[in-house]
Amino acid sequence: MNAAAPLLRTTGLSKRFGGHTAVSEVGIDIAQGEIHCLIGPNGAGKSTLFKLVVGMHEPTAGRIEFQGRDVTGDRPFRRVQQGMSIKMQTPSVFRELPVRQNLHIALQHHVRGAELAREEDRLLELLDLARDQAKPAGALAHGQQQWLEIGMAIALRPALLLMDEPTAGLSPEETFRTGELIRELNAGGMTVLAVEHDMAFVRQIAQRVTVLHFGKVFAEGSIQEIVADPRVAEIYLGKTQ
């Protein structure tokens, strides 16, 4: 892969549902090593774009390249095998299985033998779930389930961590801790793409921001540029500040 090439690139990406165009000719570049946030008002097409990138929706038109390779037609598991990792909006964990086994299933991709138990312990500590490791994941509080899912996502040691509203349902304190965790992961070299509408959280983590509006890219830049853009404030930020 060319060193200057983005880690993820979408070109002319569109998705129509019947007569409704949810995403229209979206082209975004996610550079290696950045935290990139995707924001926009309700109905802007953020979640649809997220699902196109992870492979849960098939695009009507356009192309998705990851690490220089066309992955447009690949199923989600293939994209994950190539280095993506996905955290969904609502906690998606194995609810009937113990917390430790949830992490085990994610970790066993890369880790074997005695190291597997050590990695499980390390993640349980990191996620503050060591005391609840034997509980079924479904018995955890909502915030803990969100963290567990983040733990499962990072257990894959991805090149690109994709997160759809990672702070949904979290308290301000939990949101802040999640932000710190993401920054820590990014400092370790992980690229992050997060769909989010909590602007305080976006300010905490984002290095670059793309604003979607009516399914199109409306603005793009650093968090300072986006906050200073009066057009963005008009369509989005003004309503939330």
Add this chain to the structure above:
Amino acid sequence: MLKLINGSQTLGATRAFWLPFVAVVAAMLVYPVFADAYSVGNMAYLLLWVFMAMGLCLVWGYGGILSFGQTLFFGIGGYGYGVLAINLGGESATTVLALALAILASGAVAAVLGYFMIWGRIGGVFFGIVTLSSTLVLAFFLGQTAGPEWRVGEARLNGFNGMKDMAPLNVPWFGGEPLYFEGVPLYYLVVGLLLVVYLGLRILLNSRFGHVVVAVREDPQRAELLGYDVRKYQLATFVIGSMLAGLSGVLYTSWGQFITPASVGLPAASMPIVWVAFSGRSDLTATTVGSFLVLWTFQALTVHSQQAALLLMGAMLLATVMLAPQGFVIGMVQLVRGVFAPRRRREAATAMAEEGGS
């Protein structure tokens, strides 16, 4: 070895489990010394069905796929063995070849059927409907093969009367006479296979594969988002479970030297579901023990009254659904754990208090 056999996917990982396990195996091994020939042969007959239950436990209990097709693969295994044993001559280890090929035939049919269903995204109750339909198609097909034109080489299918006169499993033996697996030798063969399959499945379920199978049952989308091709795991689970049903079919045909379409049809197809649901589909040991107990009870009652046996089976299933939906054996295990739990909690509290005071 114990590390491979034990794990979070199967009940029993301590001495409290393995010591009774060894005692049960030892009792099974010495059973023919004390029992008469009929009882030993009958015990082999009861045990040979357990493979089919273990296969369904893997597919349904661990994989989350309700297959009504166990007797389809039982029939393919049984008829396949019959056809091959008759045509290959039935001696000089040809029956062992027939056993292997018949099980492979069950697996091959499961692979084709499973591929179209799983890749075609047929799931949930529809998987059960398609497998049941396929089972009934085979049963009806076999039922109309009474005419002399329905033969495969030397083997006549014989319609509802069933196929017969195939040689039992046998291998060349010392002194020239082959060793026929009938009576006591068949019993030891079935017990040996049961042990191998039980331990093999424990290793499989506690391996990376087993964890993924359970993950797919719990949430296929999350499993895919962790990088697993859920279709391949579902297909592999279905094929292995179906091959175990095929093994039951082969052993059944070899045991009685006959097989009829009735062993494939609707009443037969529903039985593995009852055994596994009653026993506790979410655990291999529960299914193995529970299925044997149900089979033994059913047979013991049938001797006196078949109607009473059927009624009791229905009552047992109803009681399981109402009182222990996770299965009778697992329900009993939980009950016993519940009885001892307060004592364990008291002991733990005492230990913690002593630790704090020291």
